[in-house]
Amino acid sequence: MPLKRIILEMGTGNDLYGEDYTKAAKRAVQDALHHSSIILFRSLAKDPAIDRKRMVVKVAIGVQKPDLVDCDAVASELPHGKVSVVAEVGGLNVVDEENDTVSVIATAGISAYLDLPEGKYTL
DSSP states (O other): OOOOOOOOEEEEEEESSOOOHHHHHHHHHHHHHHHHOTTTHHHHTTTTTOOHHHHHGEEEEEEEEEEGOOHHHHHOOOOOOOOEEEEESSSEEEETTTTTEEEEEEEEEEEEEEEEOOTTTTO
C-alpha cells in the first residue's frame, strides 16, 4: 500500500528567557498538535488494514540554531507513529540588547502518512 499524507499541521513555540531551542521546538510541536482534531482515526479504526502505530510522522523544526535542538526530545512529544525530526534554519531570534537576552521562536511542520488500501480511500 502506498503512503498517503493524511495530516499537515503547523505550529509555533518560544522560549522567552532561556534561549533553549529544544524547549521552543517542543512547544511548537505541542501548538501544532493542539490545532488538530483528527477524527479521521475514529473512522479508520474500523478498517483492520489500517494501523496508526505504523503511521509515519515527519517533523520539520525551524530555528536559528538547529544544531542546538535535541531532535529525540522533540520526537518524544508525538504520541503515535514512527517519528523522525529534522531541525533546519528558520524561526526567529529576538535579541534584547538592553537585557542581554535572546528570545527563541521556533516553527514546526508536522506531516503524517499512512498506508491506505489502494482504491478504498481517496485523498
